[in-house]
Amino acid sequence: MTPRVLLKGGRVVDPSRKVDARLDLMMAEGVVEEVGPRLAARGATVIDVKDLVVCPGFIDIHTHLREPGREDKETIATGTRAAAAGGFTAVCAMPNTEPVNDQAGITRAILERARVEGVVRVYPIGAITRGSAGEELAEYGDLKEAGCVAVSDDGRPVASARVMRRALEYARAFGLVVIDHCEEPTLGAGATMNEGPVSTLLGLRGAPAVGEAVVVERDIQLAELTQGRVHIAHLSAAASLEAVRRGKARGVSVTAEVTPHHLFLTDQAVKDTEYDTSTKMNPPLRAEADRRALLEGLKDGTIDCIATDHAPHTVDDKKVEFDQAAFGVVGLETAVALGLDRLVATELIDLPRLVALFSTNPARVLGLPGGSLAPGSPADVTVLDLKRKRQVDPARFESKGRSTPFAGWILRGGPVMTIVAGKVMWRER
């Protein structure tokens, strides 16, 4: 039997119930038992969280755990440790493993490994198409039954509108959301960064932002046609945001996420770092006008979630010429601190909105348990300290991946404790 745990004296921020007050939180049997003022300990283990913020556990809706197949880049063990150290109590694992998670057997193997070695909850995402080859639909019924919470061909955009249409239609039968990496495959062929004045000066081949926006628009139109549910992964362009805003306004079932690197950096970073490969990811860092539009979308609610797109790679994959380097950077251990320092401390958004973006909304978008501290909810809790200052030091990451464009940044505020099912899984030392 798990011991009862009482978090005492914290500021409880639970956007699911519009709570923001100094309250105690009692957890028992892996669920939230009670939230209220001055709760009696009644034999529970008491953790003093005075001056700290208590939130429903953060869920990263877009993580690459790399297992099975690329354990040299990350494993379920190291990836979930990184998640816990970044304040996440759950991660949604993208299916572009080797082999691709396109069958129930692979889903079950991932979940079994997560049960044995995982530190936080792992929600697998299944493939949209077999082998993510973009042709035949994967078996959504089986995948859902085995535990997949959504489908996506992330990293391998669904090129065919016909296949996307069928996926949106078929997924309806299982209540699955289709998550799309929106990228028109020919416009940015061979590109290594955003197309614009900076790519011109650097002499690098660029992918224009419209290559994303045309597919976002396509997906929204198809979701409207099919009454399906589409979620736009790592939205990066102002024009894509506008498409989502219009789609939402006319009632299309579309949601969207953004990553911290697209919120806090632009393509100028590639130049400023003199081609450092920690600025190379897909979608690429965009222009300042795009970045400003994304911040606006966070404020007005067009953006539903902040997701890391945590994409660990080996040193060998990144320590090469810029155009030879792998796309992607790690994000689990920096996202929350970046949000607190760059969004909340700067008053771009308030703290409850940030918690919604990291917790309540990801749970709502994919229909996951959690995202709330209502009695009976999973006892998944993220505890934040708004005052502590830390410098981002990749050498201290739990993740095997070390490539981050935020190395050296000094961030005020960050996670200090991660509780999963009533158990403290990580605590800052």
Added chain:
Amino acid sequence: MSAFPHRHLLGIEPLAPADIQMVLDTADGLKEVLDRPIKKVPVLRGKTVVNLFYEASTRTRSSFEIAQKVLSADSLSISTATSSVQKGETLLDTAKNLEAMNPDMIVIRHASSGAPHFLARHCRSAIVNAGDGAHEHPTQALLDALTLRQRKGRLKGLRVAIVGDLLHSRVARSNLWLLSKMGASVVLCAPPTLVPPGIERLAPVTWRIEEAVEGADAIMVLRIQRERMTGGYLPSPREFFNLFGLTEERVRRAKKDVLILHPGPMNRGVEIASEVADGPYSVILDQVTNGVAVRMAVLYLLLGGSAGGTS
């Protein structure tokens, strides 16, 4: 004389006008050595330079090699066709291994933009960019500037047209930086498919070559690579020549004493007519000679010499 304030030559963009001036003045000073009966001075005796060429090159590589020999540096050229790169060695490993032999300088030509910056980050040697992807080719721009300055006596106020494949050209980028920094006025000309986005922030762009060359003091013609013809950028070499090729008729719109430059290798009948390439205003072979002088200056300044040359 003051020292050159940079450890590497990665591009023209980071240079101040005074730095460019210093390279050109030093090249002018050193050029005289090339006319001596014994073309050798001991200024870089005991210095080791590695030429690391990941792309084919005739002019640039031989010009660096001659410059090194004239200045008495010990040099070694590695082309990737005959090295461990063929066996899958990474750029970093190649560089680290070369560095274990303690060269004072690595001259690199590479198809990846930013490859020289990557070396500069991981090596102790001075790095000279001999052309990286579509980024920069600084010594080409310096030798072009030296050629213009010799013939025109100045750079400031010159009207220079740069014509051809702007999108893929490192020569265009380096020249654009250099000429703008030195006060020349640049006009760019290419078909819309070969104009990189945002370049109009640096210089005016026109799609009409007649407009670009009007009243020009100099015309720089860029090489158009054969593969661009089939890459969907252009319908055919024939149409390109008809609309954008530098012909005698078009040259007549420029100033009477116009200079024609081309970084080579030329595609005669595609970007430039033979009569123009071999005509009286062509300084294409002067460019080659000046290439040696400019590279001597760069080697000299980066390997510890001071401005002004030898005497």
